[in-house]
Amino acid sequence: MSKIQYSNDGNIxxxxxxxxxxxELIYKIFDLAESFLNVGNxxxxxxxxxxxxxxCNLFFENSTRTRTTFEIAAKRLSxxxxxxxIDSSSQSKGESIFDTVDNLISMGADIxxxxxxxxxMPELLAKHVGGNAHIINxxxxxxxxxxxxxxxxFTIKKYKNRFDNLSVAIIGDIKHSRVARSEIHALTTLGVxxxxxxxxxxxxPTDMSKINLKIFESMDDGLKNVDVIMMLRIQKERMIGAxxxxxxxxxxxxxxxxxxxxxxxxDAIVMxxxxxxxxxxxxxxxxxxxxxxxxxxxxxxxxxRMAVMSMLIGKKI
Amino acid sequence: xxxxxxxxxxPILLIKKMAAELxxxxxxxxxxxGIPKGxxxxxxxxxxxxxxxxxxxxLIDTSFYRDDLEISGLKIKEMTTDVMFNIHDKxxxxxxxxxxxxxxxxxxxxxxxxxxxxxxxxxYVLIDRQSAQLPIKPNYSAFQVSPKKNNYINLEENNKxxxxxxxxxxx
Numbered sequence: 001m002s003k004i005q006y007s008n009d010g011n012i013x014x015x016x017x018x019x020x021x022x023x024e025l026i027y028k029i030f031d032l033a034e035s036f037l038n039v040g041n042x043x044x045x046x047x048x049x050x051x052x053x054x055x056c057n058l059f060f061e062n063s064t065r066t067r068t069t070f071e072i073a074a075k076r077l078s079x080x081x082x083x084x085x086i087d088s089s090s091q092s093k094g095e096s097i098f099d100t101v102d103n104l105i106s107m108g109a110d111i112x113x114x115x116x117x118x119x120x121m122p123e124l125l126a127k128h129v130g131g132n133a134h135i136i137n138x139x140x141x142x143x144x145x146x147x148x149x150x151x152x153x154f155t156i157k158k159y160k161n162r163f164d165n166l167s168v169a170i171i172g173d174i175k176h177s178r179v180a181r182s183e184i185h186a187l188t189t190l191g192v193x194x195x196x197x198x199x200x201x202x203x204x205p206t207d208m209s210k211i212n213l214k215i216f217e218s219m220d221d222g223l224k225n226v227d228v229i230m231m232l233r234i235q236k237e238r239m240i241g242a243x244x245x246x247x248x249x250x251x252x253x254x255x256x257x258x259x260x261x262x263x264x265x266x267d268a269i270v271m272x273x274x275x276x277x278x279x280x281x282x283x284x285x286x287x288x289x290x291x292x293x294x295x296x297x298x299x300x301x302x303x304x305r306m307a308v309m310s311m312l313i314g315k316k317i
Numbered sequence: 318x319x320x321x322x323x324x325x326x327x328p329i330l331l332i333k334k335m336a337a338e339l340x341x342x343x344x345x346x347x348x349x350x351g352i353p354k355g356x357x358x359x360x361x362x363x364x365x366x367x368x369x370x371x372x373x374x375x376l377i378d379t380s381f382y383r384d385d386l387e388i389s390g391l392k393i394k395e396m397t398t399d400v401m402f403n404i405h406d407k408x409x410x411x412x413x414x415x416x417x418x419x420x421x422x423x424x425x426x427x428x429x430x431x432x433x434x435x436x437x438x439x440x441y442v443l444i445d446r447q448s449a450q451l452p453i454k455p456n457y458s459a460f461q462v463s464p465k466k467n468n469y470i471n472l473e474e475n476n477k478x479x480x481x482x483x484x485x486x487x488x
Contacts, residue, residue: 011390028393035397039381044431047381049391314390 004126014126014135015308017144018185026189030154032307033300039076040303049310050077053110057083058100059138060116065274065298066138066148070113073305082109097121098128105132111309112136119143134312142176148273149182151304153190155297156228159269163187167194169222169264171254172232172281173203179273180232184211198222199254219254223263231256231272234281247280256282261291269293328414328472328479331443331459332359336366338457339410339441346436347408348373352425353396355414355472358479359443363412375400377411379424398428405433414472416442419453426453444470444481 005021007013012025039047055074059067067083074081082104101112111134114122119141126135139145153163160166168187174180174197187195188211197204198216205213216222223229234250261268270282270292278284287294339349347369351360353376360374376399380392411425422440429435445458462470469484 031393032391035378035380035393038397038399042431046431048427049381049386310386310391314386 004123007131011314012311013131014122014137015146015312016122016126016135016137018146018149018182018189019144021146021185021189023189023191026150026153026186029150029304029307029311030157032310033154033303036076036303036306037300039306040299046076046078048078050074050079050313053077053079053313054108055079055081055111055113055309056104056109057081057138058086058097058112058114058116059084060086060097060114061139063115063138065301066115066145067113069298069301070136070138070147070305073302073309074111076302077306077309079110079309097125101125101129101133105129109133111312113138115139117141136308136312139178142178143181145178145182147301147305147308148179149186150308151297151301152179152183152230152271152273153186154304155271155293155300156269158296158300159293160227163190163192166192166228167196167226168192168228168230169196169198169216169226170230170232171198171219171222171256173235174199174232175203175205176235177232180230181205181208183230184208184213188212194226196222196226200250219256219260220263223260226264227268229256229260229264229268229270231270231276231282233273233275234277236277251280255280256286258283258285258289261286261289267291271297273297325444325462325470325481325483326460328443328481329362332362332479333366334459335359335412335441335443335457336363338459339363339367342408342410342439343367343369343372344408345371346406347410348375348402348404349410349412350375350377350400350425350429352376352411352413352421353378353394355443356412357396358472358474359412359414362479373402373407375402377425377428379421379428382424382428384420384424400429400432403433404429404435406436407433408437408439409435410439410441413440413442415444415446415470416440416455416458417446417448419449419451422453422455423451443472446470 005014005016057067071081113136115138122135122137122140137144137146170180196214196216204215272294276282276287351357357376376396378394378396378398439456441457442455443459445455445461448464471482473480473482
């Protein structure tokens with residue numbers, strides 16, 4: 001899968017998954033994001049790097065944060081942005097996604113930011129568009145959400161400086177989480193020696209046996225001396241099929257409370273990809289507490305997305 | 318390949334010449350902004366040569382303002398833009414090691430205007446390669462080379478001393 005992300009001359013052409021992405025490339029994205037963070041602090045936050053380019057947001061699932069940060073990122077790079085309203089587009093009249101994309105390429109689209117419930121759809125689109133456009137996966141089913149994985153690890157780097165001495169705990173429904181999957185691949189590539197997954201046994205991944213992961217069913221055991229606590233959103237839609245236990249029971253066992261922070265290292269950071277279910281997977285006094293870096297994640301997300309878009313358009317780095 | 322016949326002057330001598338010229342130009346409203354990496358190295362030397370204690374120094378990395386993203390890609394540099402003072406109505410003197418096509422200077426001038434409206438912008442360089450592709454010329458160059466003499470020149474720091482690196486590129 002990862003090969004399709006690169007062109008024949010070794011440049012990154014699409015961003016579909018973190019799996020298989022070289023460590024060196026991830027650090028280049030981080031370096032570039034760092035530069036864009038400085039731009040975000042200026043009075044005029046726009047740079048003309050992607051002037052004349054057109055970026056299409058194709059979101060087949062609801063999103064506020066991701067779509068907005070992609071839009072802000074594109075606008076800060078001076079690109080034109082089209083947000084396709086799927087409900088009122090030709091898609092709702094039965095047009096295939098491939099035809100939609102072909103039409104938009106004919107209109108001059110350069111990058112498609114795609115969120116789709118079907119795992120692998122961004123890859124199919126990447127194969128379809130060939131060299132005519134770039135695809136960024138903004139979340140496909142439970143498969144991958146690479147820019148979230150990158151922005152989360154960039155956040156860790158900003159607060160912890162290095163990865164090779166860290167213990168990182170990811171808590172929640174790992175099995176169905178594209179965010180967790182992308183985070184695990186990024187943390188592994190960056191050399192985090194201790195990755196812990198905490199959650200009900202039924203919600204642990206079954207397809208990541210090649211990666212050295214430590215599984216915990218109890219928060220009390222899994223959070224001991226960790227440097228980073230990464231919460232996941234409880235996906236209420238999964239509860240319908242009784243995959244996840246009743247909300248109150250789940251919250252009791254896997255909701256992050258202040259008492260849990262005492263188990264982790266004193267300077268541990270708390271992360272959440274949003275949107276948060278306050279009082280369920282995370283208490284407000286933790287989400288808003290001193291160890292929370294949740295809003296920084298959002299700010300860093302813009303810089304990471306600016307970096308990714310610039311790299312896809314640029315010939316080489 | 319590295320040019321074995323590098324006959325360029327000692328950079329420090331050229332920076333001293335530049336400092337002498339800058340002294341005539343600097344007033345209480347002047348700031349110096351270097352274009353990394355060469356301009357940064359020059360500014361480090363100039364700080365010890367110029368007597369003005371009120372001079373503001375900054376850096377302008379033009380990577381996000383260049384016109385060759387799809388040809389050359391993004392060049393991630395160690396230094397990013399750092400202009401921590403107001404440039405509105407100031408006399409800005411841009412400092413660079415080598416003037417070649419004028420495209421870097423154009424990008425730097427564009428970027429400067431995102432920080433304010435300077436009263437005046439001047440361009441001071443150590444070497445003018447006299448190959449401008451735009452209607453931009455340095456206001457001062459300490460040394461000039463003929464257009465075809467070297468394919469590539471830049472200022473580098475090796476073991477705390479500055480040298481010009483010249484490279485012949487076979488196109």
